[in-house]
Amino acid sequence: MANDAGAAGQIAERVGMATRLFDDGKTAEAETIFASLHAVTKTNAAVNRHLGVLRAMRGDYAGAIPFLEDATLVQADDALAHNVLSVCRFETGDHEAALASADAAIALRRGFGEAWNSRGNALNRLGRSAEALEAFKAASQALPGDAEIHVNISNALRDLGRQANALKSIDRAIALNPRIAEAHTNRGNLLQDLGEHARAVRAYDTALKLDPDSVDAHWNRSLCNLLMGKFAEGWAEYEWRWKRSSPETRPRAWPMPLWLGREDLWGRTILLHGEQGLGDCLQFIRYAPTIARLGARVVVEAYAPLTELFAGVEGAAQVVTRGEALPAADFHCPLMSLPLALGDAGGAPVGFEPYLRAPAARTAAWAARLGPAQGLRIGLVCSGSATHGKDKARSLSLAEVAGRLAPGPAYHLLQKEVSAADRAVVAARDDLTAWDGKIADFADTAALTQAMDLVISVDTSVAHLAGALGRPTWILVGFDPDWRWRLKTMDTAWYPTAKLYRQPARGDWSGALEAVRRDLATVVAAGR
Structure with a gap:
């Protein structure tokens, strides 16, 4: 018994020594002692908590989780351990578990600002932006001078479509700490959302002065410059896309070198x-x-x-x-x-000629399927892939478009994916046909598109296809447009046969759709 008590006392003494070293910032020495203690006592809550925190501090979040789980299992009222566990679970992608750990910390300490922030981060990743905003607000009440929390508030507000309020929050974050590069990048993104593109570039410039290697600042500045028609600057910085964490721009390993215009290609x-x-x-x-x-x-x-x-x-x-x-x-x-x-600083090659055409066999097959034209044929694309990051901002329901369609033409839905709601609209109209079941690939879509007298499309792949085929194309473009549609113009150098119909305000398609209705009525009346 005495020996056991003595051993426990020695362990307690060494835990205290390591804890003091940790508190003094001597983390390497502290970790050495905690690791040696863990070898002889794997259930000590303080040892496990410190080992978990130390691993989290150096970015080994997966390695930290088992220690923190053991710590909270032994000492369930350790709010700090629960919160660090939340952070680690968040960083390893387990956002539901991160939320549960943050909630456990908050249940123990209602005024624990860091835990409220962890809750907000988890909710945000789970797509629960309104709840995330409330959590970040609670974090800010507990930690009113924490600039990073105001960055998070701004992000949640942006996700909720409240850009003007989001800008106020990011300005508050910058006022508290003007040296957070991410805050200036986010400010640039918000200014782009609000149509303030020149100011957005200046915000990205500031971010890059603070962090010259900021991938997000370089990437977003490139998009902003391209949108404003500053192609030389935009294309050069567009190469930063390969440093992004997005799966769509993940670099691939190639055995041959990258060509960017320097080497002679003759015979290669x-x-x-x-x-x-x-x-x-x-x-x-x-x-x-x-x-x-x-x-x-x-x-x-x-x-x-x-x-x-x-x-x-x-x-x-x-x-x-x-x-x-x-x-x-x-x-x-x-x-x-x-x-x-190729040094193309003009935004599109000069002297456009249609550069795509449907294969002859597909063209013949679709001609037979469609039969002789009885009047105008108009192709429609109301929505793109639901997996696109900005699909909600670019897609419409077929019902919204169908209400503006003039009688007379035969309307053909060119999209490969048709929702149940859109299919009901098709079923209710004799002049509208959906072809999704017959479209195997873009060779089919091209053949069908070639047979149209006019294509009306939201900003999706078929709009590019119709333009590349040289078909008359009307493209519905959002208020915050993709860079390739530039600003304010009704035409595009990329596709001279295309006409752009722009949202006058974020989320408001009524003006663009009314312009389509008027122009379509004119086309139908003219029979062309």
Whole structure:
């Protein structure tokens, strides 16, 4: 008994020593002692808590979790351990568990500002922005001088579509701590949302003075410059996309070097590979003939839905589907790096000619399926992929569009995905046909689109396809447009046969749809 008591006393003494070292910032020495203690007493709550905190401090969140779980199992009233466990679970992607740990900490200490912040972070990642905002507000009440919490409040407000209030919150964060680069980047994003693009660039400039390697600041500044038509600056900085954590811009390992315009391509083979969305590939495959004219043999790697369509692109000697074995090549270049490589500072190649065409067999098959035209044929695309990050800002219901359609033409839904609500609209109209069940890939969509006299589309891949085919195209563009649609203009250099209908205010499609209704009525009345 005495020996046990003596051993316990020695352990307690060493825990106290290590704790003092930890509190004094001597973390390496503290961790050495805590690790040696853990080897002989794996259930000591203080030892486990400190080992978990120390691992979390150096970014080993996964390694910290078992220690913190053991600490809270032994000492369930340790609010600090619960909160650090929440942070670690959040950083490893287990957001539901992070929320539970934050709630456990708050239940123990209602005024625990850091735990309220952890709760807000978890809720935000779970898509529960309104609840996240309330949690961040509670965190701010407990920690009114914490600038990072005001950054989080701003993010939640932006997610809720309250940009003006979000800007006030980010300005408050900057007033509290003007040296947070992320806050200036977020300010730039909000100013872009609000249509203040020149001010947005200045905010990104400030962020980059504080953190020259900020990927988000470089990336967003590139998009803003492209949107404003500053293509030389925009394309150069667009290469920062490869440093982003987004899966759509994850770099791939290539055995051949990247070509960005410096090396002579005559007699060489270059692999042009698709990236990001299908619309991006449809837009930038236009450069393949230019590369071929430099004397290169052009191999194109395409996403499966685009392979057959791209096989007909001028200058493409070979088209392979992503995932298939690739031929040997001297260089590679992502499609969206081609403007930079070719020194295209104009925003689109000069002298546009339609650069896509549907395969002849598909064209014939769709001609037989559609039968003889009895009047105008108008293609419709009301929504894009629901997985797109900004789909809610660009997509409409078919009912919203159908109410503006003039009688007379035959309307054809060109999109491959049709919701149950949209299908009900199709069923209620004799002049509207959905073709989703017959569209296998973009070769089918191209053949169907070629048969249209006019295409009316939201900002999605079929809008690019129709423009690339040279079909008359009306594109509905959101208030905060994608960079390629520029600002205020009704036309676009990318697709001379396209006309843009812009939202006058965020979320308000009424003005754009009314303009479409008027123009469509004129077209139908003229019979063209």
